[in-house]
């Protein structure tokens with residue numbers, strides 16, 4: 780009796796090829812890595828006047844989470860943090876934008892001025 784040559788299913792043939800295996804392994808680890816990324820919006824600064832200053836000056840070395848996970852700080856404390864970023868870590872922030880930037884941080888991630896800390 781004559782056997783017809785049976786072609787293995789496509790998946791089996793694909794798995795038998797080492798290059799395909801490597802590729803699917805790589806794609807699998809990429810998708811695993813993506814599972815561990817934070818949701819995009821927590822990596823951004825909240826909108827508001829001066830937000831673009833934070834975006835352009837504060838994301839060079841770390842994410843916006845460093846700011847958003849702080850407890851609400853007074854303006855004085857935000858000023859001290861920004862000064863530390865500049866003096867200690869060398870953040871390149873133009874001095875004529877400092878007040879606007881600190882105002883943004885205090886207004887957005889701070890204790891309200893009428894509470895205390897102005």
Ligand code: HEC
Pocket residue numbers: 833836837838839840841845846849860861863864868869870871872880884
């Ligand atoms: C030149 C690099 C750099 C830039 C630019 C920078 N930071 Fe940082 N920042 C750091 C480093 C380094 C740390 C400390 C990280 C650690 O301790 O793990 C830090 C930590 C922080 C923290 C955590 C609390 C603390 O005091 O350590 C906050 C809040 C923060 N940065 C805010 C800001 C803000 C706001 C800006 C923009 C004005 C900014 N950073 C820009 C380097 C930078």
